[in-house]
Amino acid sequence: MTTITTTIPGRAGELLAALGDRAVLHDMYDAYGSQVYHGLSQHGDHEIRELLGIIRQLPGPVLDLAAGSGRLTMPFLAMGREVTALELSPSMLELLSARLDAGPAALRERCTVVPGDMSDFSLGRRFGAVVLGTTTVSLLDEAGRPGLYRSVREHLAEGGRFLLSTVEMDAARSGENEAEMIVPAGESTLRMYEYWAPGDAARTVTVFPGELDESGEGEVHVCTTTIGVLPADRLEAELAEAGFAVRARHPLPMAGVRHPSVLLEAEVIA
Ligand SMILES: C[S@@+](CC[C@H](N)C(=O)[O-])C[C@H]1O[C@@H](n2cnc3c(N)ncnc32)[C@H](O)[C@@H]1O
Structure with missing residues (x-):
């Protein structure tokens, strides 16, 4: 955190x-900050089109890591997928649950909301896609990322993809x-x-x-x-060390920010 x-x-x-x-002063993801982040996220569709395009090709349920108030979870559900949303911040979890409760039952019934830490989780099931969007991998430090990679490996179905984005500071x-x-x-x-x-x-x-x-x-x-700051080359090297191969790098459109971001599509190889 x-x-x-x-x-x-x-x-x-x-x-x-x-x-x-x-x-x-608040942390962006504490009780007050979560409301502010949620307000910001309502105006952002960054990455969504790209993620939906890739997930459409992948069978099976989706695991949305660090799901926040559901900026990505909701479109994954809307495309008809079963989604597990994992999130650490209790206030974000509350916002996501309230959003699901206020929405159509068909979406709510396909969503499992799980309190958890993306650097160490065990859900006892596998997914066609594990998503860590909005450059959130950068919230973990060097000590936290190996646990993330290990946990993701344990939750990817055969042929499944780990989809994660990072900012290329330029x-x-x-x-x-x-x-x-x-x-x-x-x-x-x-x-x-x-x-x-x-x-x-x-x-x-x-x-x-x-x-x-x-x-x-x-x-x-x-x-x-x-x-x-976690450049894509460094992320790719860390993923390789953790037994993943990056199959594609998808450049993401600039979204009112100064630096470009990229979406990595990785698969377990070893
Ligand atoms: C940039 S926001 C992304 C939220 C959402 N995926 C989106 O696209 O709007 C980062 C989220 O990561 C959550 N987070 C931070 N550290 C975490 C951890 N170790 N495990 C799970 N979630 C974490 C924060 O609470 C926050 O909701």
Whole structure:
């Protein structure tokens, strides 16, 4: 699970310092942050078309790892698949369950929601596709990833695929080390900062309310997450060491972010 970076770099850190006691800092996936992430995810269809295209070719149920509030789970269900959604954050699990409860029974009945850690899980069954989308593999550090690969191997059916995405941080595209964006989230907007200096092992994403009165009064809720930088070549080498072969790299369309991401399609070989 991510931890809060108390020293947030760049303009986000300066803004946080300027807010002083007004600022209430959250991890992006805690009880408050999960609501914010859910609002953001309602406006994002990144990766969905590509994932559906691949999963359509694969028989069997789908395991959606680190499912969050179901941004990917729901379209997998909508295509008629049986889906197991595994997630660590209790607040994300609540949001996903509420979303399923509010939806059609036909979808809800095909979904199993499981609290669990993607770096060590045992569900006692196998899947045609195991998905770890939205560059979430980067939330695990070097110590956590071998457990993820081992657990995924134990859950892939013969011929099944492990589908995972990562961001290719590109120094040439960076320009400035920090980007500031106003992004839609639910019914409102957020001011999002992404900080990464070329060579840094991680990037930091921090969000403030879109309508922020910097000289006003009252609490300001700020959410942050630190995401490791894991280039596709490195991921592919780690997967090879864990007994996977990457059968395809699918470039993903840029989605209002500075850096391109790629979807790896891996299969167990050894
Ligand atoms: C970037 S979000 C992706 C959520 C969802 N898949 C989506 O596409 O919107 C990352 C998710 O990983 C979850 N997470 C973080 N560490 C985890 C772990 N060790 N095991 C399972 N889930 C984890 C977070 O709670 C969060 O919901």
